[in-house]
Amino acid sequence: MSWLGRLRAKVAAQQRARDMSKQADDDDPWSDVASSEGEPSPTKNAESANRAAALDTHEALEEEMARHLPYMPSLLGKDLPPCGLPIQVAYENVNSRLRERWLYFRGQKSVVDVCQVIKDNLVNQSTHFPPFTRPSGLPAKNVKRTPWRREDVFLYEVCWIHYFLREALAPEPVIESGLDGRANQPAIPEELGLQCNRKDVLELWDAWHVKKRARSPAAPDGDAESSLGNGPPTKMEKDA
Numbered sequence: 001m002s003w004l005g006r007l008r009a010k011v012a013a014q015q016r017a018r019d020m021s022k023q024a025d026d027d028d029p030w031s032d033v034a035s036s037e038g039e040p041s042p043t044k045n046a047e048s049a050n051r052a053a054a055l056d057t058h059e060a061l062e063e064e065m066a067r068h069l070p071y072m073p074s075l076l077g078k079d080l081p082p083c084g085l086p087i088q089v090a091y092e093n094v095n096s097r098l099r100e101r102w103l104y105f106r107g108q109k110s111v112v113d114v115c116q117v118i119k120d121n122l123v124n125q126s127t128h129f130p131p132f133t134r135p136s137g138l139p140a141k142n143v144k145r146t147p148w149r150r151e152d153v154f155l156y157e158v159c160w161i162h163y164f165l166r167e168a169l170a171p172e173p174v175i176e177s178g179l180d181g182r183a184n185q186p187a188i189p190e191e192l193g194l195q196c197n198r199k200d201v202l203e204l205w206d207a208w209h210v211k212k213r214a215r216s217p218a219a220p221d222g223d224a225e226s227s228l229g230n231g232p233p234t235k236m237e238k239d240a
Contacts, residue, residue, distance in 0.1 A: 068106050073216040075111055075167055076102060082204035087192065090156035093149065094118065098164060115165040122161050131155040156192065163191045167212065 076099050080088045101114045131151045145154060187205035188194050196202065 068103060071107060071217050072099065072102065073111050074214040075164065075212055075216075077211055079208060079211050081208055082201060083188075083192075083194070086150065086152045087156045087194075089149075090153045091160050093153070094122075094157050094160045094164065111168040112165070115161065115168045119161045119165055122158050126154075126158050131158075159189075159191045159193070163189045166191070170213075 076095060078095070081091055097118050098111075098114055101117065102109065102111065105114075125145050129145050131154050149157070187202040187209070188196060
């Protein structure tokens, strides 16, 4: 048999195999088609049930997260710091990730644990793609950070996560006596590397710190998961 004959035989065999496969699907009583009575097939029913269950689970998760939103730790409040726009954007990026992760675990992860995970991710990206160090001529958008952001914004994201972790590790302030070791720290977080001597600006920073360092709201039912505050995890959490 010539090569042309062999090719024709091969094509014919492939076509017969496709026809047989199609016929088997048509004869399958469990195929994904409507029955003669117009009722959905068992496969359709199962798929619909799975989609409904997934939707119910998603809605229940969102409701659970919304229930914990009022007990968000003060450190993760949305108030923007009194500084320039790139630094504010970086702050909002980091803070949003921290809030989302805290809510995802419904407060069962301490703020320290949440900050540590985000810090590890940002430091890893900074190690592989340091800000302002891309090869000459390479467009900024080609730097493969996830998600991509401006170099100056990413630089301050790394600064902010170190700030968040430092604040999370600080003990809760003793409100009754007014004692707080952070009162003597610079008004502007030292992690940012900013210098400013204007009294009005420093007062804005002080007011911002007051909100960030306030006691976190406690859940009315006394759930530990909703009143973790800004402090480090307890011994029980460490041993878990």
